[in-house]
Amino acid sequence: MTDSPAAPENPLVTVIKNDLGPMLANITSPRRRRVVMEATRDSYRDAIKYLQEKMDCYHLSLINGVDLKTSFEVVYHLWSDKNGMFSLRVSLSHDNPEIGTVTDIVPAAILYEREVHDLFGIEFPGHPDMRRLLLSDDWPLGEHPLRKDWKPGEKKMLCLVKSAELKAAKAGEKSA
């Protein structure tokens, strides 16, 4: 079967280890057509450029965030028809998670970084248009629902704001 879990050693793992060496850690191939690796905040951009240029990764499939309770992770998933999926994870501190935007080298990142920001509160300095993507206009600032310590029940998230109040709040925000 095509998704078979028992994958033979992927030769690309060795190639990447040789080419990028200390820039990356934990380069593995969990199944066929998948390579996973870890980069640091200093090395991730060069790693992405390498995947684009040398591994034929022309397509960004997704950027997602993960909350590991003691740290955050941002994972970039880059696809090559020839070589498969390359998932690049970068670990970020839990107190002040931020990582520079990649929209200059991967234009398709534009919406995914906004989504990760909304849901986790991770900052992407340099993003040309960092605004709310998914959460509603009346969603309180600073509440990032996909964080593990965020519980919906604790806060009354009742929304039935009358139109006038909503407008006034918006006007207040604008002038603030």
Place this chain on the structure above:
Amino acid sequence: MFERLAGWARKKSPWVLLINSGSCNACDIEVLAAVTPRFDVERFGIQVKGSPRHADVLMVTGPVTRQQAARLRRIYDQMPDPKYVVAMGACASTGGTFKGLYNVLNGVDKVLPVDAYVAGCPPRPDEIIDGVVALLGLIDSSDGRARAKKKDPLIIANNSNGNGQKAEVTT
């Protein structure tokens, strides 16, 4: 069913405004399928219209996301009286599978007064038609007027054997 509908339609052609408040689209597509040749509600004068100002019936799908809630209230306010609200599908009735998620309000009746609930995930086109018919019957009858004061909403649940043959109306 169709005789009652045809009779009613002679008196008034209900125009329906369909609003998606965050649904997965399944309900919306089944409403549209009701308009297409196999089911064809338009022959009864039921039309799906775009503007609140011309609608008699507001049909809402979806569990009502936060962003849509205020908008839904505004649309309802724009509709002229008499107006009726149908909660279409499980999500619009109770929140459906999305009940309890952080961005949904769990049903249309948290935002608007509802006259009829049509159960199903999604309800079949014939069940939807049945729901509209029952609603029209409710509107027409004199004791329906009392119900229309939102004290006693109509609940339409599917009791069929999968061929959409029989739907039971319970209150």
Place this chain on the structure above:
Amino acid sequence: MPEVTIPIGPQHPALKEPIGFKVTVEGERIKGLDLDISYNHRGIEKGVEQRDFTKSLYMIERICGICSHAHATNFCKGVEELMRLELPKRATYIRLIVGELERIHSHYLWLGVAGHEIGFDTLFMYTWRDRELVQDVLEIISGNRVNYAVNRIGGVRRDLDEKTIKLTLAHLKKLAERAVFYTNLATSEETVIARLAKVGMLSHEKAKSLGSVGPTARGSGVNSDVRRDDAYLAYDEVPFKVITADNGDVLGRTIVRAGELAQSIEMTKWALENLPPGEIRKPAARTAPMGEAVSRYEAPRGELVHFIRGNNTDRADRFAVRTPTMANWPSVVEALRDQNIADIPIVVAAIDPCMSCTSRITFLKADEDKAWTWSWDRLREYGIRWYRENRGISWGEI
């Protein structure tokens, strides 16, 4: 000419999820496009963390009602990957058959919606009438017209008996004849070509760099399809062609979908005729071990990605969804650059958004303090009228 920003709000008389658009125009030319997709955000990713795999599956199926099987199958195979579970062949075939039937119903749906957007309502009625044949088949196979719930972790819930297979093959024969009709419509009917050609141009390079997927990308010559390049289920056994078009316009995307419709009908036929015997399900553990899976699926709209993290429990530690429509939004912005307002409805519809349509289009004059609103219907009618008056496009003769 002053720049004007037009917000397009979130209801539509005809289906699809609500979205808000802000279109910046100079006269009739579009200079920029901004979108607000918050109307459909429900909080599913968080919900999955709180539900076990089985309960999550019911919810995940309803991320989208049009491609519900895509989401459910993609999730199941991701979890099965974490559990190192290999499925019986018959189960993968049944998943594939339902998946291709879903693609057929979705492309018929799209043809109808596209027809509606350009004023060709007869096409809407024809395609949705044909689509009912597919709905009948899906109902017989699964018990429901929509949201079929065929999947379980470890396989499928229902088997296909001889009677069902025979009936499906009979319906597919009828559908194959109709598919020829629609392909010809897309490729040789003059009025359709006049209306759709050169509209919403998306270059090959932009299609790639902006991350577009599915028929949107393939309509600009990007030769990529998850079924062939990252084969899953039984796609490595079922013969099929990946359809691309080099046009780069809405016509190209139409040709791709019409071609895929015909392909899917053939694939479903082949799979039914070559259905391997055996079990339809493997018992699965309740919990998934530590690990991560990136599961990909070629949904009718394009590449669907699920990221699933297991942590030795009966639920996912993290579940991230990237729908193909999300991947295609930047291409809409690009495809509408310098186009006419009249093209907004069809270019937006051309990515087949699983969250589309907008209710209100708000126009803002940059240098004045005025704002006014159009409904999507009004914009649609504007587009139909514009093309009738300026290009002579009229659907009366077809």
